[in-house]
Amino acid sequence: MARIQDIKEMNYRLDDVRESEAAIRAQVRQRYDERLIEIREEHLREVARLKRAAKKAQQKQGRRLSGRSVYRKCKGAARRVLGRGKARPPAMAVAAEPARTPKFSIIMPIYNNGPCILEAVAAVETQTLADVELVIWDDGSTDDVTLKILENISGPGIVKHRATNQGVIGARNAAVAASSGEFLVCLDPDDLIEPTYLEKALITFHRFPRIDLVIPTTRVLGHGDGEKMWVPGPFNERNLSYNNAAPVATAMRRRVWDGVGGLSEHMADGFEDWAFWRAAAAKGFRGVVLDEPLFRYTFSDNSGRDSDARRKKDELERRVKTMYPALEAGRPPKAEPQQSVSGFLRKQVFHIPTAQKRGLIIFVPWMLRGGGAENFLLAAIPALSEKFEVAVIATQRPPSGFETCAEDFLNVTPYVYDTRALVGKRDTAQLVHSVLRRFDRPIILNVGSPWAFRNMARLKQWPRGGSRIVDLHFNHIGHIGELLEVEAHVDLVLTAHKHLNALLSEYFEVEPPVETLYIAPPTLAPPTLRKDQESDDRGFSVGWLGRNSPEKRIDIVLRLASITPDVRFRLAGGGMDDLADDVSHLSNVEVVGWVEEAADFIAECDMLINTSDVEGISLSAMEALELGVPVLTRDVGGMSELVTDGENGLVYDCDQLGELASRLQDPVVVKQIIETASLNRLPERFSQAQMFETLFASLEREELEVK
Numbered sequence: 001m002a003r004i005q006d007i008k009e010m011n012y013r014l015d016d017v018r019e020s021e022a023a024i025r026a027q028v029r030q031r032y033d034e035r036l037i038e039i040r041e042e043h044l045r046e047v048a049r050l051k052r053a054a055k056k057a058q059q060k061q062g063r064r065l066s067g068r069s070v071y072r073k074c075k076g077a078a079r080r081v082l083g084r085g086k087a088r089p090p091a092m093a094v095a096a097e098p099a100r101t102p103k104f105s106i107i108m109p110i111y112n113n114g115p116c117i118l119e120a121v122a123a124v125e126t127q128t129l130a131d132v133e134l135v136i137w138d139d140g141s142t143d144d145v146t147l148k149i150l151e152n153i154s155g156p157g158i159v160k161h162r163a164t165n166q167g168v169i170g171a172r173n174a175a176v177a178a179s180s181g182e183f184l185v186c187l188d189p190d191d192l193i194e195p196t197y198l199e200k201a202l203i204t205f206h207r208f209p210r211i212d213l214v215i216p217t218t219r220v221l222g223h224g225d226g227e228k229m230w231v232p233g234p235f236n237e238r239n240l241s242y243n244n245a246a247p248v249a250t251a252m253r254r255r256v257w258d259g260v261g262g263l264s265e266h267m268a269d270g271f272e273d274w275a276f277w278r279a280a281a282a283k284g285f286r287g288v289v290l291d292e293p294l295f296r297y298t299f300s301d302n303s304g305r306d307s308d309a310r311r312k313k314d315e316l317e318r319r320v321k322t323m324y325p326a327l328e329a330g331r332p333p334k335a336e337p338q339q340s341v342s343g344f345l346r347k348q349v350f351h352i353p354t355a356q357k358r359g360l361i362i363f364v365p366w367m368l369r370g371g372g373a374e375n376f377l378l379a380a381i382p383a384l385s386e387k388f389e390v391a392v393i394a395t396q397r398p399p400s401g402f403e404t405c406a407e408d409f410l411n412v413t414p415y416v417y418d419t420r421a422l423v424g425k426r427d428t429a430q431l432v433h434s435v436l437r438r439f440d441r442p443i444i445l446n447v448g449s450p451w452a453f454r455n456m457a458r459l460k461q462w463p464r465g466g467s468r469i470v471d472l473h474f475n476h477i478g479h480i481g482e483l484l485e486v487e488a489h490v491d492l493v494l495t496a497h498k499h500l501n502a503l504l505s506e507y508f509e510v511e512p513p514v515e516t517l518y519i520a521p522p523t524l525a526p527p528t529l530r531k532d533q534e535s536d537d538r539g540f541s542v543g544w545l546g547r548n549s550p551e552k553r554i555d556i557v558l559r560l561a562s563i564t565p566d567v568r569f570r571l572a573g574g575g576m577d578d579l580a581d582d583v584s585h586l587s588n589v590e591v592v593g594w595v596e597e598a599a600d601f602i603a604e605c606d607m608l609i610n611t612s613d614v615e616g617i618s619l620s621a622m623e624a625l626e627l628g629v630p631v632l633t634r635d636v637g638g639m640s641e642l643v644t645d646g647e648n649g650l651v652y653d654c655d656q657l658g659e660l661a662s663r664l665q666d667p668v669v670v671k672q673i674i675e676t677a678s679l680n681r682l683p684e685r686f687s688q689a690q691m692f693e694t695l696f697a698s699l700e701r702e703e704l705e706v707k
């Protein structure tokens with residue numbers, strides 16, 4: 001009897017304990033398998049190395065050239081140069097050290113551009129790569145505002161020239177001739193580059209030594225349909241045949257410009273960049289695309305030179321193809337060889353030019369669109385940036401089939417590093433060290449990164465001051481085993497709900513203190529459409545919103561739909577492409593697919609259902625309650641702390657769907673929970689104000705303790 005009472009008083013679930021321990025065992029097995037693969041790969045590399053060494057030894061023996069013979073030949077060559085028996089020539093005077101060559105030259109032609117120049121210059125000055133020369137070429141501006149702005153622009157690395165007007169092509173060619181950088185980037189004064197663009201371009205040039213161009217994914221601003229994302233295709237004949245395949249701000253080695261001979265004056269009316277890239281491709285220069293929107297291009301539909309060029313598209317396209325009728329023939333280029341950039345990163349110092357706040361480094365495994373952890377961070381980082389300089393580091397390769405959202409993170413902080421995409425697995429540690437070097441005593445917030453767990457001791461002992469490490473957990477399946485291995489290096493553990501808090505502190509008895517951080521949903525824009533139940537003849541509807549993956553258990557919705565034919569179910573989210581066959585026999589199920597505005601979708605439904613096996617506290621469920629929409633949920637994670645059965649929703653058992661079906665078809669029950677949810681909305685403890693207060697206190701506690 002006492003034992004039963006003890007179990008009742010436990011604040012964690014026994015099911016959670018069993019699932020957590022199973023996840024830990026699975027993690028150990030996976031790590032063992034990964035280590036076996038690593039050992040096998042190391043063995044194969046060693047065998048290949050020994051074979052190469054043996055082959056070289058055979059070739060050396062075949063030449064039958066002894067070491068003594070080599071010595072005599074070298075000695076004879078030296079005597080012929082210096083003269084037999086003559087005294088050595090006197091030491092020559094040491095030549096003056098040549099002027100330093102900057103890594104990048106940014107080429108910016110100006111002609112009556114006005115205040116936008118200041119933003120473009122600021123974008124260059126805030127680059128994390130400091131070794132930059134900005135060449136401003138005033139092409140005979142006559143506007144007083146522009147002239148005044150140019151007069152006041154000055155600073156290290158800024159070189160200004162003024163000349164009579166010769167047009168953008170002549171100005172850009174002249175500016176490049178006056179520059180001295182190893183790499184070139186052309187930047188129009190109404191466009192912008194992200195602070196990490198030059199850094200990431202330079203790393204890519206070192207990673208791919210045969211690559212000549214680094215092409216950024218581009219945000220197209222001011223388009224009639226709003227902002228658009230342009231992901232350039234590979235830099236090859238197919239993509240350059242009919243369209244431009246690289247933005248004007250593409251980074252290039254100087255040899256590309258010299259090899260092509262600059263921009264052609266024949267393209268004075270426009271499309272000169274397309275002609276230049278075709279000429280570069282025809283000469284064998286190759287490029288690689290950065291899958292990050294690091295360039296912002298301002299689109300002008302009705303005015304400006306680019307607008308005029310689009311109106312002459314047919315004529316200019318014929319001119320481009322006449323000048324360069326065919327690109328390089330033959331097979332497509334092979335994949336570029338990669339080399340380690342660790343040595344380069346050790347020597348190259350990048351910096352945060354505006355860093356006046358303490359650094360906060362957030363480690364994540366990846367950046368998936370629609371993920372719960374990602375949504376939390378996208379909501380929290382703008383507030384955190386008021387007190388911290390925030391950098392986000394993703395350390396794992398994203399799972400296949402899921403859409404990533406690095407551009408969303410770039411909207412809230414400029415310092416975003418996807419290590420697998422930028423440098424690869426073997427150089428991840430050195431890139432992380434490169435980021436850490438830019439901060440003094442940075443705080444570490446780990447949000448599920450396996451790499452951060454494996455390297456926690458090194459992060460804790462960072463030489464520029466011991467880091468405070470905070471580890472955030474959303475559920476009982478994810479990373480408890482990894483935490484238990486490194487808990488001595490963690491200062492604080494945050495959990496998304498109280499059940500998980502109790503599991504870690506009472507059952508696993510982790511060493512660092514454990515606190516609960518209730519995750520709040522992002523601020524919702526008012527929905528553009530709210531379903532009017534009385535006027536909607538489509539009937540009562542239940543929405544499902546999420547990612548169609550096994551743990552989300554969309555099959556529960558289909559089972560429920562089969563026994564409640566009078567209820568309409570609407571499925572929205574990612575990964576819905578293969579669902580059509582599974583719902584073809586259910587007339588009351590609609591597959592909506594991906595939705596841009598979650599609030600609009602939720603507001604169109606009478607209820608929202610959560611079916612996940614593993615959950616912290618669902619953000620979409622919080623959004624539903626904030627909009628006054630009741631939630632149907634299983635008792636997983638902290639969902640019972642959010643939803644009270646019979647009040648703002650229904651808590652159900654997935655093995656007893658018949659009971660849930662009968663309650664859904666009871667008009668009295670449905671009416672009661674809809675009225676309660678619409679009145680009470682989201683509980684106060686799930687507010688953003690409460691979340692930020694707890695989060696700031698957790699991150700800054702070290703400072704308070706020191707005082």
